[in-house]
Amino acid sequence: MSFGDHLEELRTCVLRALIGIVVGTAVCIYFGSEILEFLTRPYAAAMLRRGYTPELINLDPTETFRQYFRTAIIFGIGLSAPYALYQLWKFVAAGLYPRERRWVRYFAPASFGLFALGVLFLVKIVLPGVLVFLILTNEWVPNPTLDLGPHYTTSRPDAEPIRLPIVREPPSHPADGDAWISESDGAINWVIGGKTLRVRGAELDNERLVRPQYSFQMYLSFVNGMCLAFGLGFQIPIFVVVLVLLRIVTTQRIARFRRMVVVAIVVAAAVLTPSGDMMGQMLLAVPMYLLFELGLLVGRYVERGRAKPAPP
Numbered sequence: 001m002s003f004g005d006h007l008e009e010l011r012t013c014v015l016r017a018l019i020g021i022v023v024g025t026a027v028c029i030y031f032g033s034e035i036l037e038f039l040t041r042p043y044a045a046a047m048l049r050r051g052y053t054p055e056l057i058n059l060d061p062t063e064t065f066r067q068y069f070r071t072a073i074i075f076g077i078g079l080s081a082p083y084a085l086y087q088l089w090k091f092v093a094a095g096l097y098p099r100e101r102r103w104v105r106y107f108a109p110a111s112f113g114l115f116a117l118g119v120l121f122l123v124k125i126v127l128p129g130v131l132v133f134l135i136l137t138n139e140w141v142p143n144p145t146l147d148l149g150p151h152y153t154t155s156r157p158d159a160e161p162i163r164l165p166i167v168r169e170p171p172s173h174p175a176d177g178d179a180w181i182s183e184s185d186g187a188i189n190w191v192i193g194g195k196t197l198r199v200r201g202a203e204l205d206n207e208r209l210v211r212p213q214y215s216f217q218m219y220l221s222f223v224n225g226m227c228l229a230f231g232l233g234f235q236i237p238i239f240v241v242v243l244v245l246l247r248i249v250t251t252q253r254i255a256r257f258r259r260m261v262v263v264a265i266v267v268a269a270a271v272l273t274p275s276g277d278m279m280g281q282m283l284l285a286v287p288m289y290l291l292f293e294l295g296l297l298v299g300r301y302v303e304r305g306r307a308k309p310a311p312p
Helices: 003-030 032-049 061-095 098-140 215-233 236-245 253-258 257-270 280-308
Strands: 180-182 188-192 195-199
Touching: 003 032, 003 061, 003 236, 032 061, 032 215, 061 098, 061 195, 098 215, 098 236, 098 280, 180 253, 180 280, 188 215, 195 257, 215 257, 236 253, 253 280
Parallel strands: none
Antiparallel strands: 180 188, 188 195
């Protein structure tokens, strides 16, 4: 092929990759509510676990709109990445040897699968515990005890507290003035003007001076950063196998410097995690080390296959 033909082929591959990204983004925009629910569920569970009302605030009128489409675009790029990389791979594969093409065909799906596994591991396992810990740190600040003075007195010292029924399911046809407590979350519900209003207070022990109240944008930025960190951190076995394939280093030499590798993994986990807390860093460093050992096993398999004599 001439240079012009190569450029035309590259243009076609890039155009197809961009079309794939547009389609993937459109799919994620359609399922944007489900994606946001998937990302915010650990936060809601952590807040309820500590006795707080799960609530994210908006500091900008356009914040929800922007974060909805920003998250959809990020996930759309991730969803369409295999197809986009396949199109670019078709262009590059023409200049590779058959053995090199075979290894790339293995690495591409493995890399994508490890990235998705890292994101899933974060949202399902790591994030709930990290959020509970970060919310718990707000309770380290004590609530000051204030003396309000003798002029703060109740109008009826002998008044009995109002008792509301605790119900498992809300009434099917409540009337104005009805009130009850939900058994599931302890929220107070009351009906006025045909509409049911509700409020869920914090537990008495959690009435703290510092209360966890995060903005929608900052929470999603934190989660997206953690997703990127875990997705990249889970690429370590690919990195190890590539070093072995390129004969840059042997598995025996890597194993000899295992202690230095552990230190490097801990440092990398500290750099990648945006939360900055020790718990999140260790929860990334431990699976990274296990995946490093997996990369060593695959690298030894590659070396044994390379050492076998070629068939006559």
